[in-house]
Amino acid sequence: MPASNFSLWWEALRVPRKAWLFQGGHVDPFDLRRADYVSTVERWFDRWLRGADNGVDREPAVKIEHAPDQWSEEATWPAPSAxxxxxxxxxxxxxxxxxxxxxxxxxxxxxxxxxxxxxxxxxxxxxxxxxxxxxxxxxxxxxxxxxxxxxxxxxxxxxxxxxxxxxxxxxxxDYVDITKPGGIRNLTTSSCWGQSGPADSACYLDTETATxxxxxxxxxxxxxxxxxxxxxxxxxxxxxxxxxxxxxxxxxxxxxxxxxxxxxxxxxxxxxxxxxxxxxxxxxxxxxxxxxxxxxxxx
Missing domain, CATH: 2.60.120.260 (Galactose-binding domain-like)
Structure with missing residues (x-):
């Protein structure tokens, strides 16, 4: 979502929350750090929908990419010292x-x-x-x-x-070049995450960082x-x-x-x-x- 909308939504939330802030434009974290993102989402749903005490709510709430593929974890956002x-x-x-x-x-x-x-x-x-x-x-x-x-x-x-x-x-x-939307490039290989249905494939093209x-x-x-x-x-x-x-x-x-x-x-x-x-x-x-x-x- 646009950064301005995100910040208003983030500040208004008064419930447990997590965010991924990254350089890509109009892409999902799924296409940046696929395994890590899927694991985070699954553990988050296990915690809040199934009541599993897996510790995901006690981990840093924000992951930030300041340079391509260089991530840091923060307790909150914006930086408290700002x-x-x-x-x-x-x-x-x-x-x-x-x-x-x-x-x-x-x-x-x-x-x-x-x-x-x-x-x-x-x-x-x-x-x-x-x-x-x-x-x-x-x-x-x-x-x-x-x-x-x-x-x-x-x-x-x-x-x-x-x-x-x-x-x-x-x-x-490279989020400016429209041929590489969001700073990623699709590869010819694919990987599957979950089960496919009659109208929905669980397999996606793999990606790499475009800089x-x-x-x-x-x-x-x-x-x-x-x-x-x-x-x-x-x-x-x-x-x-x-x-x-x-x-x-x-x-x-x-x-x-x-x-x-x-x-x-x-x-x-x-x-x-x-x-x-x-x-x-x-x-x-x-x-x-x-x-x-x-x-x-x-x-």
């Missing part, structure tokens, strides 16, 4: 303190571009990109981040798209309609030459930014996948002194 750490954009970068002198940056919305286009380094008039200095030590981001943007639009309707990017070389599950090398990775995203800056219940037309402040959450994550990598904040307009585009393509001006990114950072 604390909000705020970053501020500034001309030429992203820093741990706000800029003191007035500073603004402007870009032209282009709904034909996606957040993957925005994240590419280099000059662009269609988004803003602010990157930190290389980190002197690794940082674990665990939980839900939040962004506050103070922005002015040239049109009565405007949309905002924000991405948190890890800039640095890495090997990840790719990247120079940056988007780790959290979020979108907002600026007309809803005051309330999500009702949107209002934007006035020209007026700044609006909007705070919204980004998709939850559990990601380790390696030492030497840089954190990036990308601010764009309408992401290409959105079904509704502004009637006009706005020019957006961001007040950097009132814009910030807060990341849940674990010690």
């Amino acid at each position: 604390r909000p750490v705020t970053w501020w954009p500034r001309p030429g970068g992203l820093g741990p303190a706000p800029v003191r002198d007035p500073a603004q940056a402007t870009f032209q919305d282009d709904p034909d571009l996606s957040r993957f286009d925005w994240a590419k380094e280099g000059p662009s008039e269609h988004r803003l990109l602010f990157a930190s200095e290389p980190l002197t030590s690794a940082a674990r981001l665990s939980g839900t981040s939040r962004v506050t943007v103070r922005v002015m639009s040239s049109t009565p309707v405007a949309r905002l798209g924000v991405a948190v990017v890890d800039y640095g070389p890495a090997t990840i599950r 790719t090398s990247v120079e940056h990775e988007i780790v959290a995203t979020g979108w907002a309609d600026l007309g809803h800056h005051a309330t999500l219940r009702r949107g209002v037309p934007l006035e020209p030459d007026r700044f609006y402040t909007m705070t919204f959450e980004l998709s939850p994550m559990d990601h380790i930014v390696s030492e030497g990598h840089r954190l990036g904040l990308v601010i764009g307009g309408t992401d290409w996948w959105e079904f509704l585009e502004p009637g006009q393509r706005p020019r957006l001006t961001v007040d950097l002194t009132r814009t910030s990114l807060t990341l849940p950072t674990a010690r």
Whole structure:
């Protein structure tokens, strides 16, 4: 399920629970660690449907994949040590303190571009990109981040798209390539799990991990309609030459930014996948002194 939906559901549960958090997209843990996943599910049902005291409820509740096939077990999620750490954009970068002198940056919305286009380094008039200095030590981001943007639009309707990017070389599950959905590759062999029925086969193609090398990775995203800056219940037309402040959450994550990598904040307009585009393509001006990114950072 989408990460935002998962986090709300996870927080609302007040019963014994287990979760698998991994890099793959739109796949089941069954296709990542088949034997381990099947054993976990069977023991879970034995415990809560049959009353078997097999200890599964006393084991770590969360399994997390931070790199392909590299898993850790956690008692809960997000990491209990995670604390909000705020970053501020500034001309030429992203820093741990706000800029003191007035500073603004402007870009032209282009709904034909996606957040993957925005994240590419280099000059662009269609988004803003602010990157930190290389980190002197690794940082674990665990939980839900939040962004506050103070922005002015040239049109009565405007949309905002924000991405948190890890800039640095890495090997990840290839969840972007549609020919390898979810970062797995089907093999020609198969294995059977349980009994087949007349309309349901218990045999599945075996899989292997599909990876790719990247120079940056988007780790959290979020979108907002600026007309809803005051309330999500009702949107209002934007006035020209007026700044609006909007705070919204980004998709939850559990990601380790390696030492030497840089954190990036990308601010764009309408992401290409959105079904509704502004009637006009706005020019957006961001007040950097009132814009910030807060990341849940674990010690």
